[in-house]
Amino acid sequence: MSETESAGGTEEVVVVGAGPAGLWLAAELRLQGVPVTVLEARTERDAHSKALTLHPRTLEILGMRGLADTFLSEGMQVPTGHFGSLESRMDFRVLDTPYPFTLFLPQARTEALLEEHARSRGARILRGHRVTGLEQEPEAVRIEAEGPEGPYVLRARHVVGCDGTRSVVRRAAGIDFPGTDATVWGWLGDVVLERPPVLPLSASGPHGGLMAVPMPGGVTRFVGHAPEDRCAGHPGEPTIEEVRERTRRIVGDDFGMRDPRWLSRFGNATRQAAAYREGRVLLAGDAAHMHFPAGGVGLNVGFQDATNLGWKLAATVLGTAPGGLLDTYHAERHPVGAALLASTRAQTALMTGYSPEGQALRGVLSELIDTVPEFSRVLAERLAALDVRHPPAGPAAHPLTGTRAPDLAFADGTRLFPLLRDGRHLLLELDGHRGTDVVPEGRPLPHGTRRHTVRPVAPGARWSEVRRVLIRPDGHVA
Known part of the structure; x- marks a missing residue:
C-alpha cells in the first residue's frame, strides 16, 4: 500500500467515528486537557x-457539563415513555431527576x-478520513487510514472505536462480537402526508405495530413492523407502496403518503463485544453493542459509555490514574450493555406478540403499568438509566457506592450537577466541616479533586446520614 507517515509523531488518543458517542468522548477528553483527533x-x-430521543440520564450528564439548556431549547419534552410499544405509558414525572421526561430531538441535530x-x-x-485497519505495538497503535489526499498511517497511544455496529476498529483489534442474527425486521419511512392524523400516533394489534411522529420540515416518520416481516435474511429496503399497505392494514389509512425522504429497514440482530478493551484499543456505543431499536435507548447508552470512559482514559493518558482504572470501564459498562440487550429483546418479544397469547400478555402488562405505580416507576428508571449502579470494590462498601448521585441542593444555594462542570472528582463534606485529604479507606483523594464543604437541603432518606462523599466526574459515587 502506498502510504505516508503523518507528521507530528504519536497522537495521544484517536477516536474513530463522529457519531454521538465519539463526539462526546472527544469533548470529555478535551475537558481534561487530553489532545484528541476524531x-x-x-x-x-x-x-x-x-x-430521536434523549433520556433523563443523558440530560443529567449534559446538565453536569452546563449544556442541558442548549438541548432543551431545541427539543420537545415528552413526560411519558413506552416499554415494548405497550398501550399504557410510563410516567417519567415521578422520577427523582431534574429532567423527568424524554427529549424529542432528531439525531442529526x-x-x-x-x-460544536x-x-x-x-x-x-477530520471528515472524509476512513480507517482501514490497525495494529497494536508495544507503546502505540498503528492506524491505517485513507483521507482526501490518499492513504496514510497514524500512531496513537490509545484508539477508541465509536464506528458503529460494523466497527473496523473492533474487527481489527480481534474483539469477538457474539450474539444472534436478525429474525424480525422493522421498517422506517420519512414521508409527506396529504391527510396528516393527530400526532403522535401509536397502534398495535394482530396485523402489526406502528408509530408516527412529526419531524422537521413537514415530514412525518412512520416506524412499524408486521407478522410477515419475520425472516432470516435481509428482505431489502422497503418501498413506499409497502409502507402504505402496511400502514393501511394496521390503522386503516395511509394518510396520503407521498414524497419519501428516507426509507429503511432494521432488524433485531443482537450482539455485544466480548471485551470493551483490548490493550490500547477500546470500544464505545454501537461498536460495543447492537440491538433492535426498542425504547430509543441505543444513542443514550453509547453516550453514557463515553461519559464513563472519558475521565478514566484521560487520567490514564495524563499519568494520574490508579492502577487498573482503565479496566473498570469494561467491568462497569459491559453489564450495562448486557442489560440493554436483555431489555430490547424483551421489548421486541412484546412488540411482535401478534398471536392471541401475545396480545393477552401485552394487555396484562399494560394494566400493571396503569395500576401498579411501583412497577411503572421501576420500568421508567431502567429505561432512563437512573438505576445504574457500578459494582463497588468490596463487600463492605457503603450502599450508595457506585450509584448515581442525585442533583442535591445545598444550603449555600448551589446544587451538585453544576459543581461537576469541570469534570473533576468532587469531595462533598456535608456536615459542614473540612476533613482530611484521604478517603475512608486511607487512600489519597484522586488527583485534582475539588472540595465543597456545605450542608444539604432536604437530602432524602438515603443521603440524610452521609457526612462525606466522593463524587466521580461522571456523577457516580466513588
Missing part, C-alpha cells in the same frame, strides 16, 4: 436521524450540537 469516514453529517461542543473544546475532527 476520524470520520463521512464527508458530511448524516442528514437522516436514526435516533444532536450530533450538530455535540460536534467538541470543537469548542479543541477537539480535532
Whole structure:
C-alpha cells in the first residue's frame, strides 16, 4: 500500500467515528486537557436521524457539563415513555431527576450540537478520513487510514472505536462480537402526508405495530413492523407502496403518503463485544453493542459509555490514574450493555406478540403499568438509566457506592450537577466541616479533586446520614 507517515509523531488518543458517542468522548477528553483527533469516514453529517430521543440520564450528564439548556431549547419534552410499544405509558414525572421526561430531538441535530461542543473544546475532527485497519505495538497503535489526499498511517497511544455496529476498529483489534442474527425486521419511512392524523400516533394489534411522529420540515416518520416481516435474511429496503399497505392494514389509512425522504429497514440482530478493551484499543456505543431499536435507548447508552470512559482514559493518558482504572470501564459498562440487550429483546418479544397469547400478555402488562405505580416507576428508571449502579470494590462498601448521585441542593444555594462542570472528582463534606485529604479507606483523594464543604437541603432518606462523599466526574459515587 502506498502510504505516508503523518507528521507530528504519536497522537495521544484517536477516536474513530463522529457519531454521538465519539463526539462526546472527544469533548470529555478535551475537558481534561487530553489532545484528541476524531476520524470520520463521512464527508458530511448524516442528514437522516436514526435516533430521536434523549433520556433523563443523558440530560443529567449534559446538565453536569452546563449544556442541558442548549438541548432543551431545541427539543420537545415528552413526560411519558413506552416499554415494548405497550398501550399504557410510563410516567417519567415521578422520577427523582431534574429532567423527568424524554427529549424529542432528531439525531442529526444532536450530533450538530455535540460536534460544536467538541470543537469548542479543541477537539480535532477530520471528515472524509476512513480507517482501514490497525495494529497494536508495544507503546502505540498503528492506524491505517485513507483521507482526501490518499492513504496514510497514524500512531496513537490509545484508539477508541465509536464506528458503529460494523466497527473496523473492533474487527481489527480481534474483539469477538457474539450474539444472534436478525429474525424480525422493522421498517422506517420519512414521508409527506396529504391527510396528516393527530400526532403522535401509536397502534398495535394482530396485523402489526406502528408509530408516527412529526419531524422537521413537514415530514412525518412512520416506524412499524408486521407478522410477515419475520425472516432470516435481509428482505431489502422497503418501498413506499409497502409502507402504505402496511400502514393501511394496521390503522386503516395511509394518510396520503407521498414524497419519501428516507426509507429503511432494521432488524433485531443482537450482539455485544466480548471485551470493551483490548490493550490500547477500546470500544464505545454501537461498536460495543447492537440491538433492535426498542425504547430509543441505543444513542443514550453509547453516550453514557463515553461519559464513563472519558475521565478514566484521560487520567490514564495524563499519568494520574490508579492502577487498573482503565479496566473498570469494561467491568462497569459491559453489564450495562448486557442489560440493554436483555431489555430490547424483551421489548421486541412484546412488540411482535401478534398471536392471541401475545396480545393477552401485552394487555396484562399494560394494566400493571396503569395500576401498579411501583412497577411503572421501576420500568421508567431502567429505561432512563437512573438505576445504574457500578459494582463497588468490596463487600463492605457503603450502599450508595457506585450509584448515581442525585442533583442535591445545598444550603449555600448551589446544587451538585453544576459543581461537576469541570469534570473533576468532587469531595462533598456535608456536615459542614473540612476533613482530611484521604478517603475512608486511607487512600489519597484522586488527583485534582475539588472540595465543597456545605450542608444539604432536604437530602432524602438515603443521603440524610452521609457526612462525606466522593463524587466521580461522571456523577457516580466513588
